[in-house]
Amino acid sequence: MTNKIEVSWKGQMLFESVAPEGNVMIDAAPEVGGQGKGLRPKAMMLTALAGCSAMDIASLLKKMRAEVDDFKIEVEANLTEEHPKIYDKVKVTFRFYGKDFKKDKIEKAVNLSEERYCGVMEMFRKFSEVTTEIIYIEQ
Numbered sequence: 693m694t695n696k697i698e699v700s701w702k703g704q705m706l707f708e709s710v711a712p713e714g715n716v717m718i719d720a721a722p723e724v725g726g727q728g729k730g731l732r733p734k735a736m737m738l739t740a741l742a743g744c745s746a747m748d749i750a751s752l753l754k755k756m757r758a759e760v761d762d763f764k765i766e767v768e769a770n771l772t773e774e775h776p777k778i779y780d781k782v783k784v785t786f787r788f789y790g791k792d793f794k795k796d797k798i799e800k801a802v803n804l805s806e807e808r809y810c811g812v813m814e815m816f817r818k819f820s821e822v823t824t825e826i827i828y829i830e831q
Contacts, residue, residue: 745805758794766787779820
């Protein structure tokens with residue numbers, strides 16, 4: 693399977709990425725000529741990591757009948773100082789909201805995403821130390 697996108701310049705540091713599934717704007721920080729009209733490329737990488745795992749988990753929780761009221765994924769990454777700047781340490785925090793959690797099923801869903809299904813997480817592991825944490829918030 694081949695994936696393909698096209699990035700088009702929209703002036704200054706603004707670009708539009710077009711994929712079969714939709715479009716996203718990419719822009720630089722104002723201090724380097726950007727206008728704040730889109731995500732930065734490295735933020736898109738973190739978004740891809742969270743999004744990949746989020747879709748896995750949502751699907752798995754439904755199949756396992758372990759629904760939660762809500763869940764959020766936060767990704768915090770350390771960017772190296774030297775060029776090319778890369779993320780060398782990444783922490784993924786999974787926050788589940790609700791009550792009467794089926795913790796064993798939730799943890800299984802997270803583990804399956806981390807270890808088997810989320811290709812973006814596997815790619816990150818090629819260049820970063822990835823750690824994860826699960827937090828339950830009773831409502």
